[in-house]
Amino acid sequence: MNIFKSHFWYNKSQRNGVFFLAIFVIILQSIIVFGDFFSDDKTDLNSSEVLSFHQQIDSLRAIEVENRKLKIYPFNPNYITDYKGEQLGMSLNEIDRLLAFRKTNKFINSKKEFQQVTKVSDSLLNKISPYFKFPDWVTKRNNSSNSSLRGTKQSVYKKPKPTLTTTDINKATAEDFRTITGIGAAFSERIIKYRTKLQGFSFKSQLNEVWGLEKEVAEKVLSTFNVAEKPIIQKENVNTVTFKELLKNPYIDYNLCKKIFEYRDEVAELQSVSELKKIKDFPLEKYDRIVLYLVAE
Structure with a gap:
């Protein structure tokens, strides 16, 4: 009997604690059993708000897919x-x-x-x-070309072919060049522009350097035109020319210009333009064209 009494005998404060704990447990159980934790309101999945939300999601998804697609811009x-x-x-x-x-x-x-x-x-x-x-x-x-093909059934007015005034390629006008089949207004002007840059054609083969001019068309031009007179080219003294002036040479780029100046600094003065051939990696195939614009004095 003493054994059971030792387990169930509490002082006053302990009994109060057990009493309040029992009350708390009863209140908590009552809240769980009788409390209403769920709302009776149900979300309508077909409501305008829900549909609008889904449309926004779909729109954002479509934008993301579009952004991931490869964008192609006009290119040559x-x-x-x-x-x-x-x-x-x-x-x-x-x-x-x-x-x-x-x-x-x-x-x-x-x-x-x-x-x-x-x-x-x-x-x-x-x-x-x-x-x-x-x-x-x-x-x-x-x-x-497409317009001419579409108009084959119609009478097409053809401009009279320009009359050739000279066979000297350095004196020929744009109209002279247009007498050649395959040379239009654009190419004739391009040839003249390049001729001006060169200060005149010194070699017939320089015509092949005109950008975009096909070899077959160039041969047609050269079958009609020739270098009747060599142009008078203003030469620059290779020993005194400035870097900027030397770059105006149509056959000298920045790297070659730099090498020429380095060589000039090394030898102090070039005795002859032919000394340029001693420069490392000098483009010998362009030598006869480069020296058209240079002199050693």
Whole structure:
């Protein structure tokens, strides 16, 4: 009996604690059993607020998908790189064909030529060709060709062919150059502009340096025109010319100009223009053109 009494005998403060604990447990159980923790209101999934929320989510998702898509901007297909070609969906073989073609210093001037060179499929061509951007003179020439083809059933007025006034390439006018098949207004002006830069053609082969002029067309020009008189070129003293003046030489770029000045500083003074050949990596194939504008005094 003493054993049980020792377990159930408490002092006054302990009995009060047990009493309050029992009351707290009863209150807590009553709240759990009889309390209403759930609202009777149910969310209507078809309500305008819910639908509007879903539309916003769908709109944001669509924007994200659109941002992840490859954006293609107008570009010149002649300058497609490996990375650009892969982005456009071209195979490695197709890209290699294009790069090999460009190494021959030829240019693609239409989407038809692009497919002939690269051999891309019709579907890929139709996908990327709307973004092709050729030089303005190429676009005008292609449009003129298309217009002439569409107007074959109509009477087309042909301008009289210009009359040739000289066969000296250094005296020929734009109208003279346009007498050659394949030379239009753009190319005739380009030839004259390059001739001015050179201070006149000293060699017939310099015509091949005109940008974009195909070899076959250049040969037609040279079959009619020749260098009747050598131009009088203003030469610069290689020992006193400034860096900026030397860069005006159409055959000297920045790196070569720097090497010439370094060599000039090394030897103090060039006794002859031919000493330029001693410069390391000097472009000997351009020597006869470079010296047209230089003299050693």
